[in-house]
Amino acid sequence: MQAFKNFTGMVAPLDRANVDTDQIIPKQFLKAVVRTGLKQGLFIDWRLNPDGTENKDFALNKPRYQGASILVARNNFGCGSSREHAVWALDDAGFRAVIAPEFADIFHNNCLKNGFLPITLPAAEVEHIFRATGDYEAYRLTIDLEKQTVSDDFGWTAHFEIEPFQKKCLLEGLDDVALTLAHEDRILAYEKAHPLPHRFE
Secondary structure, three states: OOOOOOEEEEEEEOOOOOOEHHHHOOHHHOOOOOOOOHHHHOOHHHHEOOOOOEOOOOHHHOHHHOOOOEEEOOOOEOEOOOOOHHHHHHHHOOOOEEEEOOEOHHHHHHHHOOOOEEEEOOHHHHHHHHHHHHHOOOOEEEEEOOOOEEEOOOOOEEEOOOOHHHHHHHHHOOOHHHHHHOOHHHHHHHHHHOOOOOOOO
């Protein structure tokens, strides 16, 4: 897993609550077993009209939000099924973090296990970000995971909480496999001391 590095990025607003994982990445794109190319299906039912043309009213299609790496959304983001592809699709589209007042638990965990940062902020702070994305062209936020802060170029700062172990894993790029391999010597020693019996059919 790629380690999460502090960064400054442009913000794109998704002013919707209860965005479920089927809306983030519809089921027809779940056949993929690789994490690349999934951006083509990201929010596709909102990005495109029924005739396949681009929906110019959808925020992420607007030129001013192209190149955004931070998504801001409303309550209960990532609800629905537990598909990990939802996080992969956001990452493939260039997003590194999503900010919302509340996340669905499974989506939240999938983010953390893939080096993607879900930031929970009070509704008032999220509202501030939404207003700023409309007031300022190319509105940017700086995310400092070590300090657990989100700040902008105009003096606004908010603090977010994250469990210490999850923070460590993100900063060091440790997924479940890497955490297991950290104990490789002990695993090999156990296997040597407890060999499996040979069986012949």
